Amino acid sequence: MNKRRISMQDMVLGEPLQWDVFDTTGHLLLSRGHVIDNTHLLESLVSRGLFIDLPHKQTEAPLTVAKVPELPSVLRFINLAHKRLESLLFGLHTETDATTKILEVAKTVIYAANLNPDIAIACILLNQSVTTYAGRHSMDTALVSLLVAQVMKKSPDEVKIIVAAALTMNIGMLRQHDHFQEKQGPLTEQEMAIVKKHPQEGVRLLQQAGIDHPDWLTCVLQHHENEDGSGYPHGLKGPEISQNAKIISLADRYCARVTGRTYRQPLLPPAALRGLFFEESKTIDKNLAPFFIHELGMYPPGTHVRLLNGEIGVVTRKGHQVSAPIVHALLAPGGAPLSFPIQRDTSKTLFAIREALYPSQADVRFSMQHLWGKEARL
Incomplete structure (x- = not known):
């Protein structure tokens, strides 16, 4: 047996083993593909000594190993x-x-x-420094709109137009957008006029550039209309508003609430969702609420949380329940950093989520690749 010792860093709790694992005497302990989901068991095994069997270079013919294509990076594409x-x-x-x-x-x-929806949603909360607010907010809105449109069984062509409309929804005030977000005081009358006019200006600019798809232009024009007629630019009501424009509108509002501003702290995701679908229920199409809640959950990927057992971690993927996602814990109950992220199913009572946290409250350091692997590498 040509053995190499492996350490805690080679093992990921909750992930399948990549090799057969042996103890110091060569006895098989764990087979390739086995999933270890118990921290104490993992620590005990490592303390006994874990080894993998490598081929002998001199006496064994080299193995022909099929090259596994490297997973594309969701973060890099975004x-x-x-x-x-x-x-x-x-x-x-x-x-x-x-x-x-x-x-x-x-x-x-x-x-x-579609490569990994959880990483895509996590980018909204964790990838805030990538570009200007104007571009970032349109991208965030497009990601949420996309996932909601797909769960609503929209056709691929319709989904593509919804995404394109979300990406271009604010082109009518593109050059002023970042200034508006950084401004400390209220907008002036002139600035408010720009905001109120930007859907129409956006349509004009898109048409000028040769974009003439009717649903695309309608979504841009109507993405600030409200169900009760209180929106702009035309004060449309209910069925007068395109459903696709309503999807973009809700995604726009949600993303604006959960991301930071110079002049105010973002809302935590549970508060943003509650505010959107309960406190502002008169202005939205309630029929869309279940689709948004299904895709985002109360704690979307990227949310910092404290668990009932005192651990602090980050939501890494949706669970079977909208209020019980999968979390990777990064800090122990006493606040000490864990040696490696530990996967927690928050539908289990001990690991239930106690509260969502702001990043400054959680005070954890990690990269997205640290939690999601190579699909989230820069």
């Missing part, structure tokens, strides 16, 4: 889409075939989100 989108939007007046180019960005976003 960041590339961010940069391409920002370049397109700021230079839209000089672009030829803008429709095709924006749809290419939309297809990249769809591809990335």
